[in-house]
Amino acid sequence: MAEIDMTFFVSLLAHTVQAGTPFVLGTIGEIYAERSGVLNLGVEGMMAMGALTAFMTSFYTGNLGLAIALAMIVGGLVSLIHAFLSITMRANQIVSGLAITILGLGLSGFVGKPMIGMTAPRLGTFPIPILAETPVVGPVLFSQDVLVYASILSALVLWFVLFKTRPGLNARSAGENPAMADSLGLNVYLIRYLCVLFGGVMAGLAGAYLSLMYTPLWIEGMTAGRGWIVIALTIFATWNPLRALLGAYLFGGVYALQFRLQAIGIGTQAPQFLIMLPYLTAIAGLVLISAEAVKRRIGVPTALGLPYVRGES
């Protein structure tokens, strides 16, 4: 039985941050989409497409910057389908999102089949000078890769944008009371399109992180339900990017713990129960927050999931 000591603890935390990063990225995007009133259940599919695109690009060109960029573009394009169906065609947002997920997962499996088991150039770590030397915090927070830093910065910046700027105010209004926003001259449709697009881009980026950094090779089922956990996280975070950061790392911790426990020999008899942890945690979290929400009326965007039609009340 290996030792559980400070080193274990530090590496666990570092792993937590890495495991949490796709959740940070995905959740921030979903927060914007839902704040504007559109429920995006296609995150899992967009993540899968992002993962695939990033991996393939890296595999064929070795250019990581391009890989990330293309993953974001692909995520965005897929989200536009959902946006078109949900906003312009006023379709049922749940079914539309599901269809996108099935499409994304299917396409990712379809196109990715020949690459199963292969590896591609991965993101390297980028330790920040001086700060990386500090004990504990150094390796955990400052010896990570670029996307980790980007994700934390995004959470902070996007929190500010959402609550302290006009675009954020507009986005929130479109999701709370679209009829009112419309009568004040805001283009609710455009706002929703942009927010859903942003959500898709971030989901694509989250997927890219999975295939370029987190998992060493291309496997089937890369995303393993993380996109769904992003949606759960959006609720836990009460649609607030800062809380999303916390929630994401919490889940990152569950993944990291599960991995490390297996590595030191706990649970090898029945690893499935450890693998179940994130999903059970999600359910437990939903139960807790729902009980709270019923008590304190935590703010679901009022118009979430409802197509906006001018003139219809």
Next chain:
Amino acid sequence: MRSLHLTFEPRLAISRAMTITVPVISLVLGFLSAAPLFLAVGVNPVLAYRQVLGVFLNVDGLTESLTRGIPLLLASVGLCLPFKMNFWNIGAEGQLFMGAFAATGMVFLLPESSAFVLLGSMMIAGFIFGGIWGLIPAYLKARLEVNEVLSTLMLNFVAILWVDYLVYGPWRDPKGFGFPLTPMFPPNARLPWIPGTRIHAGLVIGIICAGLVYVFLARTKWGYELNVTGESRLAAKYAGIDYLKLTLLVMFISGGLAGLAGMGLVSGIVLRLRHGISPGYGFSAIIIAWLARLNPLAAVPVSILFGGLLVAGDALQIGLGLAFATSLVFQALILLFVVGGEMLTRYKLALTWE
């Protein structure tokens, strides 16, 4: 500045013609839109389509379509119920796995019983365990307003992992070379089948259930309650409908039918429980239910059609080296067109002068 606008105007009555043409056109369009994807992976789309159509044009293909359609039929018929009341049961896959698990458990418990007793208890166990798996999210939603999309989904993963634990562990066939599967079922655990094909009794059960669920929806009190609840939960409250009781009942039946689908899989086709016993039937069932516009009778032909798509997917996999995920792509594209086209049944295009 006045100009001509193209707008959508709500229809006063749902157009009957549209209710049928839209799904059919969506089917065709969805199907055809896969062509560029085939090109992208270097496969001639015409060849691919020929393979797919070929499935329906020969007896073997048709019987296989019927066979593959059985679990789809059972699960999709079940889904018509919760969807009607806007309860988004995305957990049919997990409920199916739990049904398969329970049925297999019965084989381990009563291996010597007569086929009648064993098959009967497998069906009952499959239904009950699938039903229980459906009751959990139902209770969480009705009591605590827990989002059912997420809870049913998470439970999918839990169910799949539970079955994995069993087939990799305590239930693994010692003579199976380490593969994650149980020993083969004895003959008394096999559902009767039509000789020369793999079509098993599940088909009859499925069609009967489709009829029962149709009657349930159209003629019973609960069907009425489902209609009202689907319109508005507040209206249902006003009407005196007990949301908790209704949700529990409906999800028990829905989960139970998915569980039966699982039982049918292990007892009618695969004849053992193994990892990946269902390659996403629970999700395809969602698409089928939606395509069938939540009409259990329409789910019959649609399930057979999708069964055919799965068979074609296999053929494409073997014949053209494509991934199994191909059929998922077809299904998703069809669904996307259906979802988009749905708007046309509720609105009509109009030219206005504003």
Next chain:
Amino acid sequence: MTPPSKELLVQMKGIVKRFPGVVANDHVNFELRAGEVHGLLGENGAGKTTLMNVLYGILRPEEGEIYIQGKKVDIGSPREAIGLGIGMVHQHFKLVEPHTVLENILLGLKEPAFILNVKDAANKVLEISKRYELPVDPKARIWQLSMGERQRVEILKALYRGASILVLDEPTSVLTPPETRELFRFIAQMAAEGRSVVFITHKLDEVMAVSDRVTVLRAGRNVDTLQRKQLDKTKLASMMVGREVLFTLRRKPVIAGETVLDMRQVTVMGDKGFPAVKNVTLAIREGEIFGVAGIAGNGQRELTEAITGMRPIVSGEVRLCGNDIGRESISHRIEHGIAYIPEDRVGVAAPRGLTVAQDLVLRKYREKPFSNRVLLNPHEIGDNAERLIKDFNIMVSGKDALARTLSGGNLQKLILARELSGSPKLIVAAYPTRGLDVGATEYVRGLLLRQREAGAALLMVSEDLDEILSLSDRIAVMYGGEIVGTFSASEANIEQIGLMMGGSLRRP
């Protein structure tokens, strides 16, 4: 209130606005001078709000012209209207509840373009608020504010955008009497500054108190425009209604019977976490109409919801014919004879996606003959529908038509037909004639009186004092969740009721 100059600020000529099945504005003319307070009077559905929505750019007229200060304009959106100096405060406030006051005021503006500079904006808001004596806290969230405070926010919104023409749509419907006086003071201040106010209302006393001129609309057309000195209550009333208005009592004397509803010390929680109904005690007997007066939002809705089972009670007793129903389900209460005409009618009491026949058994589908234990009886349901459609004259293509195809008035009839047929023991009616035209209103009142004569007990919540006074046997006034006064119809004194409604008087 004499304006300094008589230039015509707004001229609307020959406005025609059509909706499917109705001409809301039929060649309507309207004028507004600078510094004028112009009352726009008419009943529900007369076309007043539609006309102003055209001015404000929400609606585009099919015909007609609008001139602002002599120049012809085409107002395509509220943004353009605001640009022309027109501001409108709607009857149903257009505020986003979770946002702050300041966020609501800033929403939709061009400046500041990116970072919301809260301090500058807040200062400007406080400045305007002080100038017009409309106190408000920029950081408060809308859901925390009372209706009167929310209206102030709406007014500030318009003033912040530099409105020189202010349109107020039924502004006093949500105000207490002292708040109404404050509003009138504000209107006078606006007029004295040379700005103009259009005051849409159906209340005669108010329009006479505040206007320089009054334009009366009826059924989408102009009736006439009167100057201040020509204003006369009876004349205005008959112009509004189109015939002699007789405020006569048609209640027959009925001997009240057994006690049907008995509520003691009932407390009910509201949506916001504090009690909406506090220690209410009341009793209603057979053959009695119990009218609950008061400004909407003082607990009336929660009271009706508690009686019908839509909302749980926290403490106290509710007895129906002697039996304690406080913990019973809604279906139990329906079974034991409670009929309910709720305030939120359309989606709740008659789902639009169901057929008319289905809607007509919405509360009773469980009972014989509409169903046995498991199956529905479509024959009986159909017969029931045909009968009710005929008896209540519901305009519909057939019993299997979707409720969606019915007009608002006919949907109301459907709900009333369902709830008022059969022999309910207790009828709970919230604002039963709200939104109905004169003919339908008389019809509904007649139905209620007939049920009373048949021995039903009725609880009627209404904002219309005339309605309460003419229909009720006994009256209670609600304020702040409590009953602040109960008396019989003969003892009713309008002055006192008004004071009670405003919270200034209590008489247990």
